[in-house]
Amino acid sequence: MLDLKCGEKTLPLSIAPERVLSVLRPPVPQPTGSPRELVEWALDSCASHLSSFNPGDKVVIVTSDVTRPTGSEVYLPLLVARLNRLGIPDRDIEIVFALGIHRKQSAAEHKKIVGELYGRIAVIDHDCDDPGGLVYLGETSNGIPVEVNRRVAEADRLILTGAVAFHYFAGFGGGRKSFLPGVSSRRSCMASHFSVLNPAEGSGRNPKAVTANLEGNPVHEAIMEACAMRPPEFILNTVLAPDKSILAVFAGDWKDAHHEGCRFYADAFSAPIEKQADLVVVSCGGFPKDINVIQANKSMTYASRALKPGGVMIVLAECRDGYGNATFFNWFSYATCGELEAALRKRYEINGQTAWSVKEKAERFRIFLVSQLPPEEVVTMGMTPAETAQAALALALPLLPEDWRAYLIPEGGIVLPVLTPSSPLPSP
Numbered sequence: 001m002l003d004l005k006c007g008e009k010t011l012p013l014s015i016a017p018e019r020v021l022s023v024l025r026p027p028v029p030q031p032t033g034s035p036r037e038l039v040e041w042a043l044d045s046c047a048s049h050l051s052s053f054n055p056g057d058k059v060v061i062v063t064s065d066v067t068r069p070t071g072s073e074v075y076l077p078l079l080v081a082r083l084n085r086l087g088i089p090d091r092d093i094e095i096v097f098a099l100g101i102h103r104k105q106s107a108a109e110h111k112k113i114v115g116e117l118y119g120r121i122a123v124i125d126h127d128c129d130d131p132g133g134l135v136y137l138g139e140t141s142n143g144i145p146v147e148v149n150r151r152v153a154e155a156d157r158l159i160l161t162g163a164v165a166f167h168y169f170a171g172f173g174g175g176r177k178s179f180l181p182g183v184s185s186r187r188s189c190m191a192s193h194f195s196v197l198n199p200a201e202g203s204g205r206n207p208k209a210v211t212a213n214l215e216g217n218p219v220h221e222a223i224m225e226a227c228a229m230r231p232p233e234f235i236l237n238t239v240l241a242p243d244k245s246i247l248a249v250f251a252g253d254w255k256d257a258h259h260e261g262c263r264f265y266a267d268a269f270s271a272p273i274e275k276q277a278d279l280v281v282v283s284c285g286g287f288p289k290d291i292n293v294i295q296a297n298k299s300m301t302y303a304s305r306a307l308k309p310g311g312v313m314i315v316l317a318e319c320r321d322g323y324g325n326a327t328f329f330n331w332f333s334y335a336t337c338g339e340l341e342a343a344l345r346k347r348y349e350i351n352g353q354t355a356w357s358v359k360e361k362a363e364r365f366r367i368f369l370v371s372q373l374p375p376e377e378v379v380t381m382g383m384t385p386a387e388t389a390q391a392a393l394a395l396a397l398p399l400l401p402e403d404w405r406a407y408l409i410p411e412g413g414i415v416l417p418v419l420t421p422s423s424p425l426p427s428p
Contacts, residue, residue, distance in 0.1 A: 019405055101189055132150075168302070180227060189350055193219060206218050303407075310366075
């Protein structure tokens with residue numbers, strides 16, 4: 001019996017032990033100090049960057065929205081305390097939430113993110129569609145217009161914060177992604193993410209725009225070039241443990257500190273496997289990792305690496321906020337991935353690209369989704385609805401071979417199955 005998270009509940013799954021190849025959990029190391037100590041040590045390590053801050057400077061700190069836990073309630077007060085000691089008062093500090101194209105947040109969500117700073121420091125939700133709140137910085141070498149939040153662009157001192165994690169086509173989150181898409185215009189977000197597609201019509205996604213890869217990744221390279229147009233004075237990025245506590249902190253140069261965090265994350269959150277399975281049962285890890293379909297797609301993408309072609313996947317994702325964007329579900333009006341891709345090339349949207357990612361997995365595998373979504377809409381997305389994990393397994397059994405074996409993944413949002421070098425790498 002294994003309990004799997006779905007939203008803020010746990011759902012039991014009973015499966016014969018001999019059918020289970022492994023319960024995939026990342027080899028996460030123990031933290032070397034308390035969360036506060038880790039943040040303080042990281043800030044000590046970038047003292048040379050902080051030394052350039054002076055009284056009178058207007059400081060903007062960018063941090064993630066509520067869909068991306070980062071430990072901000074711990075590190076933001078400590079960071080602000082450092083700035084205060086440098087003679088920079090609360091009134092000269094603003095926190096901008098890197099919403100990208102996500103929805104606005106509630107006051108309760110703001111408070112959850114900034115912790116004890118709520119009511120002390122000005123907090124602002126970035127608005128990707130507010131022309132008066134955006135500044136044009138220029139164009140990248142491949143033609144991406146870079147338009148960013150005016151407060152960010154005009155700050156005397158800029159600090160990017162967030163968390164390093166796997167990203168299904170930018171390689172890793174954190175670092176430069178707090179800038180683009182985090183505080184950029186909708187147009188900039190769309191243009192940079194269009195890099196995920198190969199140039200030729202119908203040729204699909206660039207093979208280097210995949211999870212855990214930065215080398216030659218066109219999306220990563222486009223975002224790096226954009227961030228260099230208004231580089232932050234420094235970054236502070238956390239790595240979170242499965243319980244969302246702070247495991248490690250990396251601070252300093254916006255390129256070097258991020259790369260160091262990515263290396264640490266890849267070592268800590270990859271799970272080696274010797275072969276793929278007939279069945280993968282994956283929980284996103286509960287709320288907020290399964291807050292909507294767009295977030296849940298990350299776990300589905302990572303878990304698919306452990307699944308044989310044509311295999312069966314059971315996904316636990318509550319999706320209490322539905323799809324994550326009003327236009328997301330509309331993309332499933334296209335019957336095939338090919339048709340959806342053709343429409344994307346004519347009118348690119350990030351949500352459409354994520355819908356394409358969901359749809360291509362639904363075409364490659366049989367997927368059973370345990371969620372709060374209307375069953376008929378789950379079917380439209382190419383998946384089969386189920387009320388519980390056990391009910392999904394009962395539906396899946398007739399589709400499996402007689403000698404089927406399975407992987408169970410309780411924290412699908414943070415673990416990447418990686419085939420051993422003797423095995424061929426599956427398609428991303």
